[in-house]
Amino acid sequence: MMNRFTYSVLVCLLFVSNTLLAQSRTVNGTVKDATGSGVPGAGVKIKGTTKGTSTGAAGEFKLDGVAENATLEISAIGYETQSVSVPASGDLSIILKDAATSLDEVVISVGSRNSKRTLTDTPLPIDIVSTADLKSTGQTTFDKALQYRVPSFNTVQTPVNDATSLLDPYEIRNMGPSRTLILINGKRKNSSALTYIQTSPGRGESGADISAIPTEAIKRVEILRDGASAQYGSDAIAGVMNIILKDRFEYGSVTLNSGVTHKGDGGVAGITLNNGANFGEKGYINYTVGLSHVGLANRPGVVSAEAEADGDLGFGAPLSDVQAFLKLKPDAGNINGSPETAAAKFSVNGGVGIGANSELYYTGAYVFKKVNSFANYRTPYWRTSDDGLLHAAGTPYLGYVPTFEGDLNDYNGTIGVRSEKNGWKSDVSFTVGGNKQLYTVSNSRNRGLGKNSPIQFKPGGYEFSHKVGNIDLSKALSEKVNLSVGSEFRAEEFTIIAGDTASYATAPGADSFPGISAANAKTSTRYNFGAYVGLGIDITKDFLIDGTARLEKYSDFGNAFVWKISSRYKFADDKVTLRASISTGFRAPSMAQSNLQLAQASFVPGQGIQTKGIVNNNSPQAFLLGVPKLKAENSVNFTAGLGLNPTKNFSATLDFYSIKVDNRIILSSEIAAGSGAQAAALNKILEDNGIVAVSFFVNGINTLTQGLDFVANYKNVVLGKGKLAFNFAGNYTLKNAKVGEALTPSLIKAAGQSIIDATQEALLLTSRPKYKAILGVDYVVGKMNFNVNNTLFGPTTFRQNGLNANLKTVFDPKIVTDLGANFQLGKSLTLGLNINNLFNIMPKWNLVALNAAGEAILKDPKQVFFNTNLITFNGRYSNVTYDGSHFSQLGTTFAANLNLRF
Incomplete structure (x- = not known):
């Protein structure tokens, strides 16, 4: 595959070289807007070919090899594309007109199904992130790039968390990964098959695998920071992320990516091809193929021998034995940080005209990802024997480190037809999508099988798929009234895949990840039908009201009715906009939350690795414990904001949001046998069913999340021969708290749990930053672009299992500084360089007292020693603690990319 790919690139380069030799004319020109300011980054292409260039800081360009009768096409985001014949002089000055629809299309696709609105008119807060913004971060994946561009978006890798290493949990506005709806070209993307069940942010939830989307395939990203259940149904409580793929073909490109951390590990190597073709005025195909490999980066801590030998913190082993091993391996052999990842990604976006008023469109994507990570090292004083399976006879037994390997397949595809007739716009589409994950555990053993245990296991996995049909219709009933109606049918399937028998046959199962038993393997299905109606009314040219209502029917839990009203009013010659919205929303329980049942192994501070269980809500055990069937979460969202656009170079928005969620679904804490007479009833049920400790999904709490979003941009500041642009964006969480008491089943509550x-x-x-802000400065001069971004990560707080109740763990606020530069080396060649985390800032956490008793603990070195080692697994996770942190723990990283256009 690689040889064919390389051959294709060489053929493309040879074709470009022959074209250059056959043409020799040079065209010089400038591209400006209606105010006379240069438009940087505009595309200038010879019509009918793939040959072109882009403008510099002042809108200037130079294009060689242009035929005498050629026509140039000039395009830029926010402006109408223009075609210009080349004059005899070869010099051009082009004035671009503001686009009547390009930015309007951004808003209609995520903000409203009614009339089109420009960004300054929108009644809802929307972030627009371009491909250039994403690539300028130097991050290796789409989700990590968003982390450093959108303040309300957060994601970070967590150490040694089994399947969590395949895709990291993300969230907007601290609402969890399952409350942000992900769309591809406006169509629902499938969720991941994985539910986070370990001690990490996002516990008990699933999210789409957005890291699987190749950045080079993206045209822009639209993030609606407001509840949108009325428009899109379930999962849109916190907002909607719409990923728009590249469409009309402008030029092909090959991008080479590389990188490494300051410690010389975590090496990155990747190659991506983006190419396509146009067919007439409406037909096009744009496809992207990417191959990448990211090496292992290891950031273990130094392990405390005294803590390891302690009976409460560690393993109760002789101190001399522990010291002897740690002398050989000071980090106790642990490997944590960032796993080795290999990925192959493909996406395609295309369309073809059907008659004068219709278009057939299609999208497709597939990714295969393989992740190799490690479990905690089983030291020889922890696992005192491997029965001769994992070390050679006659050699000292030094323990073993099990691996955790994951194979992920993710796909999605849509085919549809858009039409316009008699004033009605219609969009009919069918979407499929799925995610499958299979796991492998190597260099491990099932201790229950003794010498008969294998050393490699296939512990099973999970699979999720959906099929979605959409019909959307809209019509302008008058100049001031717009109507939209539509419906959606969705069928979902979730499968729990059993592991090989040896991975679960006897307790405790395979070290690292006990297999999924045949008894817990199952396939579950459901369907839902939804319909909506929306009305948009321009009361005046400045005053707009939008309203939408939606009804949903699910086969497994019932009905949901939600609505939304939004408005905006602009004045002072459109320089000031007031906007607000109020809506109700819902989130259906995921298929995994309704059906997941398994044994899980996890690290319990002070107790080591323990195997516990999860029972689903349809099980006899859940019935006996009084756990009710899951129902939908319900929300009330309110947003109010101010938009300012006093000059053509300055704009700012400030938005307040409030999200109240009732019946929020959580994965419960572990319920175990208690003491005392009041726990007798619970203890009997647990004992009769052989349950040591059990968790389950339940509509467990009500929450209230409130905060502020601020965005400001100031551009075209002349400095020397170039121009500066400043951008500042921030998110501040005013409140993110549980409202009232937990909704604990009566039997469990009576037992005092x-x-x-x-x-x-x-x-x-x-567990996400209380506040986050990004201050960026861009400087464009000639063919060079420089940027510096400072990202402030606010504090996060943890209360680890076993930590003294009078203490909490707080990660300090930190500023991470990133530098980037892009150099136009020639007409078609661009070099990008990045230094991320320039000052090698690492997470820093502290134990903080909650009261006077906690202050006394912090004055006692013995108790500080105990609690510190408890939350770091005796020093294995000294950088981040076992629960993770608010940003990456790898330190300074270096990245470079070389882009060749053809």
Whole structure:
């Protein structure tokens, strides 16, 4: 495959070289807007060919090899594309007109199904992130690039968390990964098959695998920061992310990516081809193929021998034995940081005209990703024997480190027809999508099988798929009234895949990841039908009201009715906009939350690795514990904001949001046998069913999340021969808290236990930064572009399992500085360089007292020693703690990319 790909690139380069030799004319010109300011980054292409260039900081360009009778096409985001004949002189001055639809299309696709609105007119807060913005971060994946461009978006890798290493949990506005709806070209993307069940942010939820989307395939990203259940149905409580793929073909490109951390690990190597073709005025195809490999980056800590030998913190082993091993391996052999990842990605976006008023369109994407990570090292004083399976006879037994390997397949595709007739616009489409994950555990053993245990296991996995049909219709009933109606049918399937028998046959199962038993393997299905109606009314040219109502019917839990009203009013010659919206929303329980049942292995501070269980809500055990069937979450969203555009070079928005969620679905804390007479009833049920400790999904809490979003941009500041642009964006969480008491089933509550403990509450509500801000400066001069971005990560708070109840763990605010530069080396060659985390800032956490008792603990070195080692697994996770942190722990990284256009 690689040889064919390389051959294709060489053929393309040879074709370009022959074209250059056959043409020799040079055209010089400038591209400006209606105010006379130069338009940087505009595309200048010879019509009918793939040959072209882009403008510099002042809108200037130079294009060689242009035929005498050639026509140039000039395009830029926010402007109408223009075709210009080349004059005899070869010099051009082009004035671009503001686009009547390009930016309007951005808003209609995520903000409203009614009339088109420009960004300054929109009644809802929307972020627009271009491909150039994403690539300028130097990050290796789409989700990590968003982390450094959108303040309300957060994601970070967590150490040694099994399947979590395949895709990291992300969220907008601290609402969890399952409350942001992901769209591809306006169509729902499938969720991941993985539900996060470990001690990490996003616990108990699933999200789409956005890291699988190749950045080079993206035209722009639209993020609607407002509830949108009325428009799109379930999962849009926190907002909507719409990923727009490249469409009309402008030029082909090959991009080479490389990078490495300051410690010389985590090496990046990748190659991506973006290419396509146009067919007449409406037909096009644009496709992207990418191959990448990211090496392992390891950031273990130094392990405390005293803590390891301690009976409460560690393993109760003789201190001399522990010291002897740690002398050989000071980090206890642990490997944590960033796993080795290899990926192959493909996407395609195309369309073809059907008659004068219709278009057939299609999109498709597929990714295969393989991740190799590691479990905690089983030291020889922890696992005292491997029965001769994992070390050679006659050699000292030094323990073993099990691997955790994951194979991920993710696909999605849409085919549809857009038409316009008699004033009606219609869009009929069918979408399929799926995600499958299979796991492998190597260099491990099932201790219950003794010498008969294999050392490699296939512990099973998960698969999710959906099929979605959409019909959307809209019509302008008058100059001031717009109507939209539509419906959606969705069928979903979730499969739990059993592992090989040896991975679960006897307790405790395979070290690292006990297999999924045949008894817990199952396939579940459901369907839902939804319909909406929307009305947009321009009361005046400045005053707009939009309203939408939606009804949903699910086969597994019932009905949902939601609505939304939004408005905006602009004045002072459109320089000031007031906007607000209020809506109700819902989120259906995911298929995994309704059906997942398994044994899981996880690290319990002070107790080591333990195997516990999850029972689903349809199980006899859940019925006996009084756990009710899951129902939909319900929300009330309110947003109010101000938009300012006092000059053509300055704009700013400030938005307040409030999101109240009732019946929020959580994965409960572990329910175990208690003491005392009041726990007798619970203890009997647990004992009769052989349950040591159990968790389950439940509509467990009500929450209220409130905050502020601020965005400001100031551009075209002349400095020397170039221009500066400043951008500042921030998110501040005013409140993210549980409202009222947990909704604990009566039997469990009577036993003095709760479905949510301090650890789970912290993961849900305080494990993302309380505030985050990004200050960026861009400088464009000639064919060079420089940028510096400072990202402030606010504090996060954890309450680890076993941590003294009078303490909490707080990660300090930190500023991460990134530098980037792009150099136009020739007409078709661009070099990009990035230094991320320039000053090698690492997460720093502290134990913080909650009260006077906590202050006394912090004054006692012995208790500080105990609690510090408890949350770091005796020093294995000294950088980030086992629960993770608010940003990456790899330190300074270097990245470079070389882009060749043809």
